[in-house]
Amino acid sequence: MRKVIHKGFFVWNFDKEERWLNEMAAKGLALISVGFCRYEFEDCMPGEYKICLQFLENNFKSIENTKYIEFLEETGAEHIGICNRWAYFRKKTCGEDFQLFSDTSSRIKYLTRIIRFTMLLFILNLYFGCFNMYLCFSQDFKGNFIGIINLILAVFILIGMINLFKKRKKLKKEQQIFE
Numbered sequence: 001m002r003k004v005i006h007k008g009f010f011v012w013n014f015d016k017e018e019r020w021l022n023e024m025a026a027k028g029l030a031l032i033s034v035g036f037c038r039y040e041f042e043d044c045m046p047g048e049y050k051i052c053l054q055f056l057e058n059n060f061k062s063i064e065n066t067k068y069i070e071f072l073e074e075t076g077a078e079h080i081g082i083c084n085r086w087a088y089f090r091k092k093t094c095g096e097d098f099q100l101f102s103d104t105s106s107r108i109k110y111l112t113r114i115i116r117f118t119m120l121l122f123i124l125n126l127y128f129g130c131f132n133m134y135l136c137f138s139q140d141f142k143g144n145f146i147g148i149i150n151l152i153l154a155v156f157i158l159i160g161m162i163n164l165f166k167k168r169k170k171l172k173k174e175q176q177i178f179e
Helices: 011-026 063-074 104-136 141-178
Strands: 002-006 029-035 038-043 049-055 078-083 086-092
Touching: 011 029, 011 038, 011 049, 011 086, 011 104, 011 141, 029 049, 029 078, 029 086, 049 104, 063 078, 063 086, 104 141
Parallel strands: none
Antiparallel strands: 002 038, 029 038, 049 086, 078 086
16 A cells, blocks of 8 residues: 655755654555655565665766666665655665665765755855845835745754754764774
8 A cells, every 4th residue: 555645854854854764664664756745655564674865966867876876776775766866765674784874984975965055055045035135125025025034044054054064073073083
């Protein structure tokens, strides 16, 4: 039986999303399709699959990403789909752990990529918020409203970025301990 669940996660909560998807797999619901805030599941044996997410470096149709996805499929991972540069993979749990990052330094690089993306979102929202507020100041309610929304989003994204910086800093400390 198929089940569709609509749920949203922010870019900086990717680990929370991955944990939720694995909890669903542990309950016997295997992820088969993804979309914007949309997850489609089908029945499976509880704990049959492990789900991993990957934030792609380039446009999802790029040659590098296609090769990377093919490489992961050769290792036994199944590519479920892509939503906004996030690739979703699942692999049957045959007593082995399925992880896309084998070491701390690759995890740090991964977080840096996500930080750069969120920084771009932050800068764009800050720019358009200030632009709309300056351009439409006390002249156009709609422009002011959009500017305020952009500025609120910028602050919200900044908070998420700070959380990502903290995660990266923690990983860097762990890396120094084990060196």
